[in-house]
Amino acid sequence: MLRSFVFLAGLAMALPSAAAFNIFACEPEWAALAKALGGDKVSAYSATHALQDPHRIEARPSLIAKARNAQLVVCTGAELEAGWLPPVLRESGNAAVQPGRAGYFEAAPHVMRLEIPARLDRSEGDVHASGNPHIQLDPRNLLAVAGPLAKRLGELDAANAGHYAERHRAFAEKMQQAIARWEQEAAPLRGTQVIAQHKSFSYLFNWLGLVEVGTLEPKPGIEPGSAHLAQLLAQVKARQVRLIVRTPYDSPRPGEWLAGRAGIPLVTLPFTVGGSERAQDLFGLFDDTIARLKERTP
Amino acid sequence: MHRIALLAVASTLALPAAAASDEDLKVLREEVAQMKKSYEQRIEALEQRLAAAESAPVKSQSPQDGAAPARAAGGFNPEVSLILQGQYRRMKDVPERSITGYWPAGGHGHGGDERGLTLDHSELIVSANIDPWYRGMLNVALKDGEAEVEEAWFQTLGLGNGFTLKGGRFLSGIGYLNEQHPHAWDFADAPLMTKALFGEHYGKDGLQLKWVAPTDLFLEFGAEVGRGAGFPGTDRNRNSAGAGAIFAHVGDDVGRSHAWRAGLSWLSTRAKDREAHFEDTDAAGPNEVEGLFTGRSRTVVADFVWKWAPEGNPKQRNFKFQTELFRRTEGGDLACASDVASSPCLGGPGLGKLRSSQTGGYAQAVWQFMPRWRVGYRFDWLNSGSKRYDPATVFAALDPANAYFAGYRPKRHTLMADWSQSEFSRLRLQYARDRSMQGVTDNQVTLQYIMSLGAHGAHKF
Known part of the structure; x- marks a missing residue:
């Protein structure tokens, strides 16, 4: 009885370290990229799905609970998530993933953004000062984000740094070939x-x-x-x-x-x-x- | 058998070397040609982009100059926003509006009780991250000749393990609506319950500690200590805290389209000489005297919010149901005071013990049935509940006809429709049938605007 309890307790304590690296992605493309780079070493949760407008999301309790347990938050940035991510992160009480910390990763700063407005005024509608945030539909942007993201994964989960670097190499190669094919098509x-x-x-x-x-x-x-x-x-x-x-x-x-x-x-x-x-x-x-x-x- | 296998292996191994035949050369040449073509296309595309970038009024930016431009909010500049609100309100002229059966909450109102065209308070909100460990926020309500600090707090960002500490003046986390500022309300005024409990909302000068549990289900616990100066408490000039509150929230999604949150809160505070206007039993004619309550006040609030948005997209259509229920129990001493020589309240006599237990709540539903347009209905109900006191002592000094002593069940029905051309502007028409005062049925019509300028911060769930 006691022995099985000790075993269970030991298992419970061992679980967190054995569990996959926890990623909270704001959009499905970043969850997919994180999964491509991390494989079975990561578990990636996407806060939104493809049928949701990422501009208009409610800061729902379930998102706060997910952000609370995340080790890395991967988002587009460029103010795309300005309407819901700040309260989710603040309310989560998770220090590691606050903006400015290593556990917070934005994709947009790593790519060349289009449509940066010369004039910022709400009479122009909902314009983003940092340019158009929907960067994922140019696969070259995914390549540009994959490098820094793999590096960040390796820094935060140092034990698996080699794994991430290796998968990144494979991903980049496959993506480059695919880009050539898509461009031709x-x-x-x-x-x-x-x-x-x-x-x-x-x-x-x-x-x-x-x-x-x-x-x-x-x-x-x-x-x-x-x-x-x-x-x-x-x-x-x-x-x-x-x-x-x-x-x-x-x-x-x-x-x-x-x-x-x-x-x-x-x-x-x-x-x-x-x-x-x-x-x-x-x-x-x-x-x-x-x-x-x-x-x-x- | 063995030999055949060996032969096969050898031949596959030999193939690449042997394959430098004409056919393979041809394939290679084709591949090179394709690559060349592809690269030419890409160069051409780059040239086009360059040309477009040079001619277009919007410029693109290289990732190397990296960080968002300094003009973007959230950089080193604080996020500043300004809320403009005003309204036209048509209602009965009732002097000293109060809710029958309830101790009037002296708390600050925002002019919602004025008739005709009025400018509500304007809210100026400044917030920013102070450093990697703290965030700060100031919310000032501006009205003629006054600037009231509604909120001024710092919040930790770096405690970790699910903990967040907030300090300063803040809106208490009890209930659901209490943390929302009037511009975020779904109706032009607060529920009767909120008016009866706190005046408009319950703010604290103090500390709040919150903890989010490391579970997949959202579980949050909070505790607050504060000065306790706000109604139902009073400022008591003490070194120790005057009010305490604890609350717990639980919430989750149901499928992709539904989300909910439920909460239970408890507030405890004390009042000393809490004032309200009463009429006395002076034989020479009633005088307006001060009724004074000294004792403790405890409030329990249960809240529940359920939101529906098809596939999680609230932009086109959405629905929100929200309800809060409360029970308030108070126990202490009643007294009255007056300067009028013939008043039985001259000299501030004690009127014995007063205990009360009151309940009530509201339920509301708001439906956005198409982009920009929402309609809503709210039902308010209160129960003046039970009050225990010695009638002989109390009614010797105070007129039993005072509204506070009445047994009554105030009710109100409210209908609203609002129109938001963008998420920053809102126009609202509201009709209410207000029976919060015994013997008065007040049909109120409100036309309201709410405009948000600047970095409008994201709202909580």
Whole structure:
């Protein structure tokens, strides 16, 4: 009896050290990247899923509980999570993951950000001072983030530093090959004129050479209105726009309205890992995104 | 058999070397050509980006100049925000509004009881991380001729193990609504319960320690000690703490679309000569005298919040149900005081023991049925509860017709609709049928605006 109790107690004490390195990712793409770099040495929780708008999240009790037990928080930054992450981290009482500590990692500072506003004013809508935060749809950004993230993992979980470095090498190699393949596959898309619902795809368009003619939202974060949509309709006709794209969480209605009147397809792109059936990891995300774009571009 | 296997291995090993045939060279050349083409495309893309970056009004930034630009909030600059609020309110002209059966909470109001067009207080909020270990916040409510410090506190960031310590003046963590400032409320005014319990909300000068348990289920415990100057307590000029509170919260998600939080809180404080206006039994005609309560006050609050947002996206549609229930028990001595020579309260006589036990609560539901638009309904109910005192002594000095002695169940129904063009502006229309005063049915209409300027901090759940 006593012996089994001692054994159980010993097991309970041993568990935390044996357990995987605990990662709290703000978005699914960072959970997927952390998983790709950490393998079975990490457990990655994503605070949001692909059907959620990462701008508008409630600082729910469950998120505070998850942040409380995290050893590393991986987020986009660039104010994407400004509406919910600060109270979650503060309320968690977890000193290790506060901004400025080693347990807090932001992806955006490691990439070249687009659309940094020359003027900061709320009359321009919900603009981010640090530029467009939706950086994950350019795979070269993922490569740029993977290095520093693997390094940070190795610093925090020193016992497995070699493991992370090794997996990073493998990931980078696989990603570089995939990028070359995707670029070739998407070459016919170059120059295609598109309209997006929100500025969610700027990095994707920039990478593949698509041209964003306008957005369904009149200003970032402002709901599409009928006057603006009517204006867009005129533009669609004048500039031979081929596609309208939206994320899985954007309301389909404004896009359907415009697509119906302009006679062009509305395409839902996965936007992040989990956004479609094929987009189950970072590679599937781009495979599916490019396939969907090509399928709907005549 | 053996020999065949050996042969096979040898041939596979030999293949790469032997394969430098014409066919393979051709494949290699093709690969090189493809790579060349791919790189040319990438260079071209880079050139295009460069050209775009040079011509576009928005400039892109290299990761090397790294940190967010200094103008971004949250850097070394404090986050400053300003809340502008004003309203038009149509209601009955009732002098000295109070809730029948309840000791009027002397606490500060924010002008919600004024009729016609009024400017509510404007809130100025400044907050920032002080250093890696502390965060600070100041919230000042500005009204004509006064600037009231609503909150001024520091909070630890680095205690770890789930602990957070807050010190200074802060809104107590008891209940659910108490920590929210009026601009975050879903209705133009506070629930009757809040008005009866605290005036508007319960703030403390003191310390708060919170601990979040290391579990997957959200479990939070908190304890507070404070000066206890706010209603239902009074400032008692002591060295030791005047009020204490403990609370516990539990919460979780249910599926992707539902989240909830429940809490239980307990507040204990003491009052000395807590004042309220009463009318006396002067034979020459009633005088307005001070009723004085000295004793302890204990409040238990249970709260529950449930939020629904399809797939966790509150932007399009969402629903929020919230309810709080309380029981307050008070025990101590009643006295009255007056300067009028003929008043039975002259000289401040004691009127014996007073014990009371009161309950009540509210329940509200707010539904965002389409982007920008929300409607809500709130039901308030209170029970003046039981009061124990010696009627012969008390009514010798105080008129039994005083509202405090009435047995009554105040009720109020409130309907609201609001419209938010962005998350920073809100216009609200509210109708309330207020029966918090016995014999008065007050149909109130409120038109309100709430505007947030600057770095509007994120709200808690």
